[in-house]
Amino acid sequence: MKNKKRFLALALSLALGASMLTACGSSKTTDDNTSAGDSSTNESSTTSKFLPGGGSGIAYIITPATSNAFFATEQKIASEKAKELGYTVKTGSHDDDASKQLELVEAAIADKADFIILDNAGADASISAIQKAADAGIPCFLIDREINQSGLAIAQIVANNAQGAAAIAEKFTEAMNYKGNYAELLGLESDTNCKVRSDAFHSVIDQYKDMKMVSQQSADWDQTKAYEVTEAILEANPDITGIICGNDTMACGATQACADAGRSDMKIIGVDGSDDAAALIKSGKMVGTALQQCALIAQMAVEQADHYVKNNGKTLNNVEEKQLVDCIAITSDNVDKLSAFVYTE
Amino acid sequence: MKKKKVLALIILLAFACSMMTGCGIVKIIKTGTEGEYTGEKTFNAGDDVASFWDSKVVPEITGKAIDLAELLNSANSDLSTVKDKAYYSGSSTVANFVVKGTGTIKEVNTSSPAGFIVVSLDGYSGEASIQVQIGSVIKGTAVRDSLEFLDYGSYTNQTDWLAVSTSINEKVVKDIIGDLSTDDLVGKKIDFTGCFSYNSDDVILITPIVFKVS
Numbered sequence: 001m002k003n004k005k006r007f008l009a010l011a012l013s014l015a016l017g018a019s020m021l022t023a024c025g026s027s028k029t030t031d032d033n034t035s036a037g038d039s040s041t042n043e044s045s046t047t048s049k050f051l052p053g054g055g056s057g058i059a060y061i062i063t064p065a066t067s068n069a070f071f072a073t074e075q076k077i078a079s080e081k082a083k084e085l086g087y088t089v090k091t092g093s094h095d096d097d098a099s100k101q102l103e104l105v106e107a108a109i110a111d112k113a114d115f116i117i118l119d120n121a122g123a124d125a126s127i128s129a130i131q132k133a134a135d136a137g138i139p140c141f142l143i144d145r146e147i148n149q150s151g152l153a154i155a156q157i158v159a160n161n162a163q164g165a166a167a168i169a170e171k172f173t174e175a176m177n178y179k180g181n182y183a184e185l186l187g188l189e190s191d192t193n194c195k196v197r198s199d200a201f202h203s204v205i206d207q208y209k210d211m212k213m214v215s216q217q218s219a220d221w222d223q224t225k226a227y228e229v230t231e232a233i234l235e236a237n238p239d240i241t242g243i244i245c246g247n248d249t250m251a252c253g254a255t256q257a258c259a260d261a262g263r264s265d266m267k268i269i270g271v272d273g274s275d276d277a278a279a280l281i282k283s284g285k286m287v288g289t290a291l292q293q294c295a296l297i298a299q300m301a302v303e304q305a306d307h308y309v310k311n312n313g314k315t316l317n318n319v320e321e322k323q324l325v326d327c328i329a330i331t332s333d334n335v336d337k338l339s340a341f342v343y344t345e
Numbered sequence: 346m347k348k349k350k351v352l353a354l355i356i357l358l359a360f361a362c363s364m365m366t367g368c369g370i371v372k373i374i375k376t377g378t379e380g381e382y383t384g385e386k387t388f389n390a391g392d393d394v395a396s397f398w399d400s401k402v403v404p405e406i407t408g409k410a411i412d413l414a415e416l417l418n419s420a421n422s423d424l425s426t427v428k429d430k431a432y433y434s435g436s437s438t439v440a441n442f443v444v445k446g447t448g449t450i451k452e453v454n455t456s457s458p459a460g461f462i463v464v465s466l467d468g469y470s471g472e473a474s475i476q477v478q479i480g481s482v483i484k485g486t487a488v489r490d491s492l493e494f495l496d497y498g499s500y501t502n503q504t505d506w507l508a509v510s511t512s513i514n515e516k517v518v519k520d521i522i523g524d525l526s527t528d529d530l531v532g533k534k535i536d537f538t539g540c541f542s543y544n545s546d547d548v549i550l551i552t553p554i555v556f557k558v559s
Contacts, residue, residue, distance in 0.1 A: 162503035163486070170484060178457045199504050203511050207482040208458050320498050324506075326438060 050313030051139040051154070054112025059087035059302070062104050063119040065095045069274060070294055071119060073341045074143060078117050078298040085306045087114065098125035105129040109136040115305040117298070118153075119144040123192070127152065139308060141301040144294060150321060155304050157297050157323045161193050161271070164290030164327025165200035168269050171331050172205065172244060175267045175287040179210035182242035182267075183233045185250045187221040194218075197246045197271055205244070214240060219250045226253030234261050242267035248277035248289050255285050273330055273341055281335045288331040295342045297325050388501065390508035394516055401494050402513070406443055406554040410538045413444035413475070413549075414468035422471060424543050431543065434490035434497070441491040444551065445538040448475070450530050450558070458482040460527070461550065464535055477537050477551045479522050483514035487540040487552045514552065521556050534559045 059082040066072040071093070079089045090111065094101035101121040108116050109132070116133055118140050120126035127149050130140045134152060142156040150156075176182065184201070187194035205211050215233045219226040230243065230253065243258070243266060245251035251270030258266040264285060270277050273291025280286040300323075307316035328334075328343050337344050394402075411430060420427045424440070431440035452463035454476075461476040469475070478484065489495060489510035500506045538555035 160503055162507040166486075166507055173459075178459070196502070196504055200507055203507055210458075322498055324497055324503065 051134055051137050052313075053114035053138055053309045054109070054136075056112040056114065057086070057088055058108075058111050058113045059089050059305070060104070060108040060111070060113045060116040060118075061089060061091045062101065062108075062116060063091075063093055064121070065093050070272065070292075070341060074119055074294050074298045077295040077342075078143075078302050081299050081302040082117075082306075085302065087306075094121045096121050098122055098129070101126060102129045102132070105133050109133060109138060113138055114309050116140045117301050117305065118142050120147060123148045139305065141305045141308075143297050143301045144292075146322070153321065154308055154315070155301060155319070155321055155323060157301055157304075157325060159292035159294070159297065160324040160326045161196045161290075161292070162200040163324075164292065164329070165197040165271055166204050167327065167329040168271065168288050168290040169201045169204035169244065171288045171329055172201075172242060172267060172269045173208055173211065176211060176242050178208045180241040181212050181214045181237065181239050182244060183215040183217075183230075183237065183240050184213055185226055185229060185243065185245045185254060186216065186218040187246035187250070189218055191221075194246055201244050219245075219253065221247050221249055223249045223253040226250035227257045230254040230257035231261065234258070234263065241265070242269075244268075245270045248272040248274040251286060251289065252276050252280065255280055259285065271327075273328070273338060273343075275338075275340060278330065278335050278338050281330060281332055284332065288329060290327040291330050291338060291341065291343055292327055293325050293341070293343065295340075300325070388505050388508070390505065390512040391515070393509060394512040397494075398513075398516055398520075402488070402492060403554060405492055405494065406488070406540065407445075407538055410443045410445040412468075413446035413551075414466050416442065416444060417466075417469050417471055417473060417549075420546075422473070422546055424546055428543075432491045432493065434486070434495075439490070440543040441487050441540055442543065443491050443538075443540050445555070446475075447534065447536045450533050450535050453479075453527050453530050455479075455527055459484050462530060462535070464537075473546060474548050475551070476548060477535070477539065477553050477556070478517075479525060479527070479556075480518035483517055483552055484550065485542050485552065486510040487542045487550075488513050488517065488554065490542065491540040517552055517554070521553055525556075525558075530558065 061075055061078045061082070063071040063075050066075055075091050079091060082089045092104040092107070094104055098121045105116065116138060118130070120142060123146060126147050130147065130152050133140050139154045142153045144158055146156050146158055147153065184198065186198055214237045217229050217233065219229045226245065226249070233240070234257065243254045245254055245268065248270035251268050255268050258264060258268070268286045270286065270289045271292070273289050277286060277289040281288060304316045304319065308314070330338055416427060416430065428440050431442050433440065446466050448464040448466040450462050451465045454461050454463065459482040460479045462479055464475045464477060466475045495509070497506050500509065536555070536557040536559070537551065537553050539551040539553035541549050541551045
């Protein structure tokens with residue numbers, strides 16, 4: 001009787017212990033400090049599936065309107081690289097219209113394109129078009145702009161806007177001798193890059209207690225609006241000695257407004273690396289800009305696409321999907337190396 | 346006999362309870378990561394850096410630092426020739442070096458908040474100006490970009506990635522530099538370990554992880 005009881009107790013306690021052990025194993029612990037990203041949470045199964053392309057030897061390059069020099073450079077460099085690698089190139093502009101973008105993607109599918117290089121028409125609006133290409137076995141390589149989904153495109157190669165804005169903000173603080181009042185022109189406040197760049201500017205400048213932002217207004221990335229806003233700011237705050245701008249187009253407008261108001265001493269920075277900004281930096285009217293290396297990005301995308309389709313879906317040098325390319329701070333020291341968004345050492 | 350039944354019941358209940366707690370109804374969630382489950386994620390770079398500073402940053406940097414004087418001498422005024430000893434962040438083409446050295450402080454520059462000392466480096470007689478940042482503002486992202494365990498892909502976006510570097514630099518000012526009195530530093534010995542981004546062969550601007558004045 002006693003033995004039986006003991007045996008029962010032992011068996012039960014063993015069962016209890018075992019149940020606790022298995023339970024510990026199956027409960028999820030999250031002690032990995034570096035897994036703060038969301039990239040793992042929304043990955044779809046398409047990542048692992050090889051998209052071989054249509055085999056026609058045609059490469060599609062789809063960008064926003066090429067009337068903008070930035071996108072024209074992208075298209076030109078990607079086309080050149082693809083031709084060099086032996087592809088027949090077809091280009092198209094979606095003009096930031098998602099339905100137009102879908103038509104272009106459908107044309108690529110009909111043409112049995114080997115791959116699509118895409119500067120897309122919206123982080124959410126583009127997902128269905130890219131999904132359609134993937135369903136047809138055609139891989140998309142995204143440049144310049146990200147989409148809000150991982151695991152769908154093979155690569156998303158974008159400029160590191162935060163790093164670029166922070167780098168040129170450092171040059172701005174030096175030019176301002178680490179003190180004084182300044183104003184900020186923001187881009188379209190609905191755009192992700194507007195906040196990314198502004199936050200990065202301030203992550204640097206706000207560390208200097210003697211620098212004070214006295215006015216912050218949106219000029220919608222637009223040159224004419226930037227001119228008008230700057231005029232008004234100068235009237236209300238004649239004591240400012242610097243203006244930080246979310247892009248070069250606004251910086252050009254601000255520079256013109258300052259020149260017309262007799263304030264050519266103003267320290268002005270932008271972001272992008274346009275030839276217009278380069279000219280103003282050369283003539284001393286702007287302190288600097290952050291070059292987004294769109295030419296390099298376009299070239300990388302084509303090289304990665306070519307490697308991917310020719311190697312059963314292996315990515316070049318095992319690069320990850322999300323890739324950042326650092327900007328280069330451009331000042332009077334190195335502006336001579338910049339032309340048409342290409343920086344030549 | 347009754348006793349036995351009660352005992353069995355108690356054990357059965359205990360067993361059932363253990364199954365319930367064990368079966369994933371209770372999840373162990375690390376403080377600060379609740380948002381991954383609720384969807385309301387707020388990233389705090391300061392907390393993130395504090396969580397790996399002692400355990401990962403300091404050991405990695407001090408562990409892989411190479412002698413700065415030897416590096417400069419072997420580079421012969423052109424650090425691009427020794428880029429095989431450099432580290433790169435995922436996004437960057439800028440080379441970052443992790444170095445250590447000793448020397449004598451020959452100048453203290455606090456003319457701007459981005460203060461630094463100029464060091465006469467033991468074992469080096471070249472032209473480069475060896476500078477160690479002392480804050481209160483630390484420039485650049487050299488430390489973050491030298492660390493191999495950190496990866497942009499693990500962060501949500503560019504802003505968080507930048508915030509990590511800003512927090513690392515704040516940690517350097519607070520914990521490594523601390524309450525440094527700059528009045529009588531010139532002429533004193535300095536023992537440092539740190540990182541610099543290669544932007545020029547003329548100025549080596551080091552962000553320190555070890556900073557000992559004697």
